Structures are given as structure tokens and as C-alpha cells.
Amino acid sequence: MTDPLDIASEVEEAHRAAALQVALANARRQLHDNASELCVMCEDPIPALRRAAIAGCRFCIDCQRRIETNPELRRRYA
Ligand SMILES: [Zn+2]
16 A cells, blocks of 8 residues: 555655746746847847847847957946
8 A cells, every 4th residue: 555645745746846847937938038139239130049049138149249358348238
């Protein structure tokens, strides 16, 4: 006969795993939703693939490169 505490433990574990999956999906969705369609710096459109690949993406590739190589821009847009 199966121990009721083992069953309760398995149910609790399953609920916890499901809750974590929902929280993770919500966090991913929120990061994706926060991605800008237009570059914050030059206002050019950011390609959908870039937005999908980089959660919370705010810059086009050219501006991202400029920011990463220019300390003044990094301070301004960090
Ligand atoms: Zn840009």
C-alpha cells in the first residue's frame, strides 16, 4: 500500500513544478514584451529576430555596438 504522505509529497512537488513553469513563462513573456520595436537611440526598427533572441532588447545592432565601445554612451543608456 502506498503511503499517503508519499502521495501528498508527490502532489506538492507536481504543484510546485507547475507553478515554477508558469512563473518562468510569465517572466519570459514580460521580458519579450519589454523589448522595443524601435531602437531607443536611433529609432530605427529592431528586427523581430533580434527582439526574439535578446530578451528586453532596446537597441539595434549598430547602436548596441556604439554603446559597447563608447563609455559616454554606455553611461547614458545603461
Ligand atoms: Zn539604433
